[in-house]
Amino acid sequence: MKKKIIRITTVPQSLGGLLTGQLKFMKDYYDVIGISSNEQVLKNVGVKEGINVIPLEMTRSITPFKDLKAIIDLYKILKKEKPFIVHSHTPKAGMVAMIASKFARVPNRLHTIAGLPLLEATGLKRTLLNTVEKITYGCATKIYPNSYGLKKIILEERFTIDKKLKVIGNGSSNGIDTSIFDPKLYTEEQKKQLKKSLNINDNDVIYTFVGRLVKDKGINELVAAFNQLEKEKENVKLLLVGAYESELDPLSPDTLLFIEKNLNIINVGWQNDVRPYFSISNFLTFPSYREGFPNVVLQASAMKLYSIVTDINGCNEIIIEGLNGTIIPTKNTKVLYTKMFNLHDKNIADIDLEKCRSLIIEKYERTFVWKKLLEEYQSLENEIN
Structure with a gap:
């Protein structure tokens, strides 16, 4: 049986847009499930990528009670699905996914960083966002900044330790299909x-x-x-x-x-x-x-x-x-x-x-990035074996 991977983003446009094609590629090697908010749009992503999807309501802004509910709901999903890997993208999905998967004892809790909106925040908001970021990284087993500059910033801000961080390939979350952008x-x-x-x-x-x-x-x-x-x-x-x-x-x-x-x-x-x-x-x-x-x-x-x-x-x-x-x-x-x-x-x-x-x-050709991420997933299997 294929091992199960759950990919999570806050909104389905990220799952089906920013990661377009990647989930379909991974489906040949793993049982892939997509989780995001907005059930109807998410279903369309599932059809497009050929994967199963599970809706989970999340917000992009700071909403403590809704966030807590999302963590609890995701925890229940993870206990049922028992994935080998949970891999999240986007800040809110990262926080919800990493906390829930930590409590659900998912063995590989991966989070990709594609930017740090908190860098432009100040005062109490910056302090709060820094804390949330540290909690997210603390619950993850590996963090993937999608650029080397971002990795440097993460270390400078002391959000996590160096051995947890890795840039896949030359950077980028999904690369680019140069046959389309021509x-x-x-x-x-x-x-x-x-x-x-x-x-x-x-x-x-x-x-x-x-x-x-x-x-x-x-x-x-x-x-x-x-x-x-x-x-x-x-x-x-x-x-x-x-x-x-x-x-x-x-x-x-x-x-x-x-x-x-x-x-x-x-x-x-x-x-x-x-x-x-x-x-x-x-x-x-x-x-x-x-x-x-x-x-x-x-x-x-x-x-x-x-x-x-x-x-x-x-x-x-x-x-x-x-x-x-x-x-x-x-x-x-x-x-x-x-x-x-x-x-x-x-x-x-x-x-x-x-x-x-x-x-x-x-x-940065798309298939190059996909293969590098696949190698990373497979290396996790080897660690278990």
Whole structure:
């Protein structure tokens, strides 16, 4: 019989989106069960990945009574299912899963860290989040930061000890399918039609951001830098692909007004498929304050985009200065503007766009990441044997 693995995320969009394909791959080697909230969406993920699923209501925010109920409900599930491995992703799912699996005596309690939102918190909230993080790590048997920079931060914050930590492969939670993120899939006519629908001219230089439109992603600085840039350059567009999260991390009123009123800022909202927008872009602008291992930068590079990223973990591991992008300080509008200005005048032909793509294929191809994680799971079996 195959050993049983339970994979847990707070919301099913993470289970079926951020980890797409991975659960189906693991199903050939293990009995895989997915657990997350939102039963109907979770069922769709189960069908897509070909796995069994079990709903468990969890919240993304701090809700002590609901969190306690989730821990108790998950404990009951684990006692019934008796998994060999519980592997969680996302902060709330990690806390719930690691505590419940510790009490249920699951032998292998694994948690992947794909970012630390607490790094931007202060005061009592930061103290509370630090405590929760230490409890999560303390209950886990292994912690997998999805970048080497994140591992360094975890050790600096003293959340756990070094021997519990391991980066799988070269980083990333799921790698990237470069056969899907390939600019060759889009014809010149398709790109022309998309530009036309967005009122983008053929000679416009397009700076693109993909992700949540929130403060922590550096959108305030990006919009401010772009507003300065368009005073100097006529043929520029800022393409924003993502949704607001006004309750969790709102943008400044000035930024929201600029996005709404400026005709050169094109906000297309959340998109299930971001590839068409990469295909018409000239540069990725990604001035985030914090990341785990950003899929957006992998995707853009695979689509042959030169990137402007901030000097944070993940970003500074994917981007090699001057080769497939450039690295700037966080929260620095002036430097971001300067880089955007300089790239506007740079001859695209001088950039080795093939190198942008080949670097990703070499280090972060999806099947490579899956096989490295499979090796890790199998090593746990060998430890037991």
